Amino acid sequence: MSVFAVEYVYAAGSDAIRDEHRPGHREFLSGLAGEISxxxxxxxxxxxGALLLLSAPSQAALAETLKNDxxxxxxxxxxxxxxxxxxVTGELSHHA
Structure with a gap:
């Protein structure tokens, strides 16, 4: 398993859309389990935008999953x- 840093850059003028979909977005992320977490x-x-750190078997699998966010x-x-x-160091180093 690898750890991936995912950077989202939000679309200009998407504040209201993000506000509407934020609960589902957070539920989607917190519901990730198994191979992708x-x-x-x-x-x-x-x-x-936002920064997400996720564990996944491959970049391709992660990219495919994130299409459903x-x-x-x-x-x-x-x-x-x-x-x-x-x-390699710090509180998240056990993911390396």
Whole structure:
């Protein structure tokens, strides 16, 4: 299993859409279990996007799963970046 840093960049003018779909988005993320699971997530303070840390068997499997995020389905995400990450020190190092 690998850990991936996922960066969401929110679509301009999508505040109301995100507000509407936030409960479903959070339920989707917290419901991930098994091969793909949530390590941590949260929005950037400036409202431009969010950072998600997820454990997954592959980048392709993670990308396919994230297509079902209500934020993605509603068109709230303008850009998505998935990068494999190795947390070698700190509180998340047990995920490495």
């Amino acid at each position: 949530l390590v941590a997530s949260g929005p950037y303070v400036d409202g431009s 209500p934020f993605a389905v509603s068109g709230s995400i303008a850009a998505l970046r998935i990068t494999e990450w190795s947390p």
